[in-house]
Amino acid sequence: RKEVEQDPGPFNVxxxxxxxxxxxxxxxxxxxxxxxxxxxxxxxxxxxxxYSSGNEDGRFTAQLNRASQYISLLIRDSKLSDSxxxxxxxxxxxxxxGGKLIFGQGTELSxxx
Amino acid sequence: DTEVTQxxxxxxxxxxxxxxxxxxxxMGHRAMYWYKQKAKKPPELMFVYSxxxxxxxxxVPSRFSPECPNSSLLNLHLHALQPEDxxxxxxxxxxxxxxxxxxxxxxxxxxxxxxxxxxxx
Numbered sequence: 001r002k003e004v005e006q007d008p009g010p011f012n013v014x015x016x017x018x019x020x021x022x023x024x025x026x027x028x029x030x031x032x033x034x035x036x037x038x039x040x041x042x043x044x045x046x047x048x049x050x051y052s053s054g055n056e057d058g059r060f061t062a063q064l065n066r067a068s069q070y071i072s073l074l075i076r077d078s079k080l081s082d083s084x085x086x087x088x089x090x091x092x093x094x095x096x097x098g099g100k101l102i103f104g105q106g107t108e109l110s111x112x113x
Numbered sequence: 114d115t116e117v118t119q120x121x122x123x124x125x126x127x128x129x130x131x132x133x134x135x136x137x138x139x140m141g142h143r144a145m146y147w148y149k150q151k152a153k154k155p156p157e158l159m160f161v162y163s164x165x166x167x168x169x170x171x172x173v174p175s176r177f178s179p180e181c182p183n184s185s186l187l188n189l190h191l192h193a194l195q196p197e198d199x200x201x202x203x204x205x206x207x208x209x210x211x212x213x214x215x216x217x218x219x220x221x222x223x224x225x226x227x228x229x230x231x232x233x234x
Binding site: 032034041042043044045046049100101103104105106 | 154155156158161169201203222223224225226227228230
């Protein structure tokens, strides 16, 4: 089982749609969680951190369920500019080595006019 | 300055060449990272430097040699690469990194540079 698993893509949605991405992680000791966005041939950029209480930034809402080891990202009123690959990222603590980022495989989103 | 810069943007090299990739940040971050990313795949961690010391080497072949001259700079020296090493090489930094003396630690979020697209002929 992969350490971080995401919904397979691509997601093709019309403008204005609401789209949800899901991510599960296998190690219950995982700590910080993030969603990154990566445009084609560009570097990943931090979209938002994910907290147990849930957090919202404009049209984007992230949720963390530690009991189910599940992370989600909801995009409302999607725009053409939201088209990108969305990467779920988990920090796995490693005793005596600190922690390391584990990336999910990414979910490609294509928003169409 | 909230940027991580990388040079060169593109690099084409032969299998016998020696080249270096450079990364710089002026955010006062104490951890810096090298990742390798192949097309349609997520970034794969190669090395982590924390407080200018190599903290993690993800079993990377010795033809890749990292160097951290100071807290703002990170280099990746390349020698005798193979065509399968062609990829996007990403540098990242974060405010904190792994502890030096062990124990559990967590990273703050990482900020990525634009990457160097490397082609090995």
